[in-house]
Amino acid sequence: MNCEKIKNRVSIKSVLESFNFFPVKENSKTAFYFALDREEKVPSLSVDFAKNKAFDFGTGKIYDVISIVQQVKKCAVPEALQYLKTLDFSECILKLKPEKTSLAISYEITKISDIEHPALVEYLHDRKVTGQNHLVKEVHYRLKRKTFFGIGFKNDSGGFEVRNKYSKICLGRKDITLIKNKNNRNNEVSIFEGFFDYLTFRKLQKEDSNSDCLILNSTSMLFKAKGRLKEYDKISLFLDNDSNGKNTKEIIKKEYENIEDCSLLYENFKDLNEWFCSS
Template identity: 60%
Template sequence: MNCKNIRQKVSIRAVLESFSRFPVKENRRTAFYFALDRDEKVPSLSVDYVKNTAFDFGTGKSYDVISIVQQIKQCSVSEALQYLSALDLSFDPGQLPVEKPSEVSYKILKIKKIRHPALIQYLDARKVLEQKHFLKQIDYEFYGRKYFGIAFENNSGGFEVRNTYTKLCLGLKDVTLVRAGSEPTSEIAVFEGFFDFLTFRNLENKLNSGCDCLILNSTAMLFKAEQILQEYPKILLFLDNDPNGKSVALKIRNDYQNVEDCSLIYHGYKDLNEWLIKTKEP
């Protein structure tokens, strides 16, 4: 697709979700996100789902789907177009009803045990098939089209949905707390995404994972984790080995006592799951 087609046909919300960025506040037409280029506690990026544009009140910058990718990836227009062309994120802005703010753009059709061969193959490729009991298969409709994926539920009843081509959240965005028992343990392990949590469970004998686990489902959700983390005498961090993960790790170390950064276990890899995929014997 050319620039004009991409600006008109690629959903700005889905592009942001592809980078694990989700709204802090939203209604049917607009939403507020945290800024693309800085850390902040009050979201300043206003996104208009119908116009398919965004405006940063902190800097005065306006964005379309192409410039958003450029800002996040720090890349050229051609590289941004290549990224967007590889995603299945199309939508028709003319079909978005704006007169009913309470309506949502998706419908959950069915939630069931994971049985679809493509999803089983996907989990096997991620080396976490043994942990599929933490997941469900979700059939859903998104802007009139039917899809399916694996679903990981968060504390607000929303679902993190993944398959080979999709990364999004259906429902309210939130963290997920998985307790080892009825009472909080003395330690809690913190992960950015649920694939790292599932990887951790695979390695429980080596990593002594008899502890509670907190999955942020996006580092933007850290503010929702603050009260939970206060309950634990010790915090184990399994965050991504990238600038964003390092920044969140530093904030947690500054805000809490007895914090152990476990990212050295997968040094040289993006995250714990990538380390497992590339080092585990077939």
Template identity: 40%
Template sequence: MNCKQFNTILLEEVLLSLGHLPTKQSEKEAWYLNPFSKENHASFKLNKSLNIWYLFSDGIGGNNIDFMKRYLNTSISEILDWTENQNFSSFQNHRIPNRKLENLDKTYDITEVKNIQHPALFEYLRERRVENQTEFLNEIHYRMNDKNYFGIGFKNDSDGYEIRNAYSKICLGKKDISTINNGSNSIRIFEGFFDFLSFKNVEKFLEKEPSDYIILNSVSMVNKIKNNLGNYQNIELYFDNDGAGNHAVEMIKSKNEKAKDCRILYSSFKDLNDWLIHKKPSNERQLKCRRR
């Protein structure tokens, strides 16, 4: 996706993915509380016809890129990376031909769900260094646009599947988080399931006991969980090292004082799986997460 394509996405969808709802709206416009800071009266206006915004309290405005640059305080490349991981329905028609679709309407049929058997999928898992974690995965065969496909499937809480192979990154069914409940008073939260699988590979080296786990399957899902973690004594966050990850960490920490940013483990890498693929430190037992 490029900047021009991102700016065609409905800004109200972008705002919704970040947890912002209008205080009032009409067919042509919508008003929001300031998304960048606290305020009591809505001063953020969205022009639906032009898909542009204006913040009257600060005298600034612009398009989607302008909004996300200020919201995430990060580079355009990281904004576009964040966008690729979202499920904006107003951009789905552009993404279908490239098979880079986060969430599909019912234009597919799942034809088979089984244990992973296909050699190509095992090879892909070996490349990601998580080939020993197949207990959390399925091999999914599905039909879409009169063609047959297959991939690694990771189930979410709405019975949808995150599908991955060397060529595709899609979601079949409703987009949702995935929770693994072990009855623990600790919880670890990951952006994607490859990060979760990567952590399971080093959990013992880090002298960590199994806990409960949440896999967001999209960083925008942080809004769904940020207010529901109060029963946990320990909250560990393993998000990407980018602007969206930074923002998600701050959102959870602002609501949960016990939350710890654990990205020091892979601070020089894009994410936990990238670290596992490229570096296996000898002093894993000494690595501890810390509060940032």
């Protein structure tokens, strides 16, 4: 595969996630990240998902997927291409574990507790998932000599997906979260991209769901779930209505049987939570 094909077919979001870079602010088309090559308080790297490119407002540099790998790994083009070839381009699903970067080793979790901070209580209220506080934690952490806090959702490797009104980050190793249900008599699993959609699902259920729940915490983590999904007789998909969500849906449909696409419920919205908040 040549350079141009790689630039057009590999998701820039997946490449950034492979280095444990996650957006601070995001919508369906663009996102802001902290810079690749320096510490900063305000994110300056603008990523355009449609163009599959990034622009650093601090330096004026324009990045594609190849130059991102070059910048992070401090390597030449051939080595960058070799790294990108370890990704499954046709499916845009990560085949390797995220590498540790300065972000992965420079943080310190200082406190984990039940949700108490008024700002986080208000954020859960804004996302209409109050009543599900017992499923998440309040996580305080230190990063780049500054202290932060957010709503933490634990994954299967012991890491935390941390969200607040202004940022989104993963502390520790990136992984899926599989929640088993002892009442799962029909051997079903419901799949979500993020934990707010899972909390929304729990909010919508007047009674406990009879299915297991799998939260990917990123579409790039689907490879972590592939072996486990073979165990289920039915798979219900609550994925986002964006390109990553649609690609992931098609991959699952090709590999497994008895799939129910539940995104039709919120087809005019980005995801389940956005639809629920609009009602």
